[in-house]
Amino acid sequence: MPADSIAIRIDRVQPTQMGRLMNLYIDLFHDREPLTRSVGLTRERMMEFAQAMYAAEEIGARSQQYCWLARAGAMQNSAVGFIFCDDPAAAGNEPALPGNLTDQEREQVSLMLSLLKAVRRPKQDQITAKAGKCLHIAAVGVSPEYEGHGIATRLLQAALADAAAQGFTHAFAECTSSASRRCHEKSGFRCLHTVDLSEFSARGVRRVPDNELELHLLWKDLADTP
DSSP states (O other), X not given: OOGGGOXXXXXXXXXXXXXXXXXXXXXXXXXXXHHHXXXXXXXXXXXXXXXXXXXXXXXXXXXXXXXXXXXXXXXXXXXXXXXXXXXXXXXXXXXXXXXXXXXXXXXXXXHHHHHHHHHXXXXXXXXXXXXXXXXXXXXXXXXXXXXXXSHHHHHHHHHHXXXXXXTOOEEEEEEOSHHHHHHHHHTTOEEEEEEEGGGOEETTEESOTTOOOEEXXXXXXXXXXX
């Protein structure tokens, strides 16, 4: 299908659409996104984590400011893509999590937080210094049948332009796939730091020696965002 034959509208997520956004996120990331897949949560458990992290009233109201949906079709009411963004300085140091974590899940959460801290290290002070200054691109996804038409780039550019208009000065993302990295680089991000998961250690122990993924810190100065 030619790209110019697809009618796509990019809209900011409204309060009533958070459930749709989370369902689309899980549809597109569960068993597809490399780092998410390696964690190994069931779809149901992944939804519980997403609801705890993004759907609580206070957290949800804050998150909706920075999240967008791509819609397609004659009525443009079919969600085919999303971008999830947040403000780490406003969110605090620890993510909201389900209250009934198993020991294995606690270990997985600890690993993920350690990985994020490791890849963010070159810019950690700047990321957490002041709310409203450093936007985190947490996830971008597009339905497989709509990939290759620039929708992810449009979502990213909508979020960046809005963030710049709100006074944000920088944006960053942690990317694992080459496609995600290319999408961010096309929008002016540059790679500042890479963590090789097979070499990653915490407390002197290599945590995932058999995992060959690389986690990249992508960074952008929003001063040059149109």
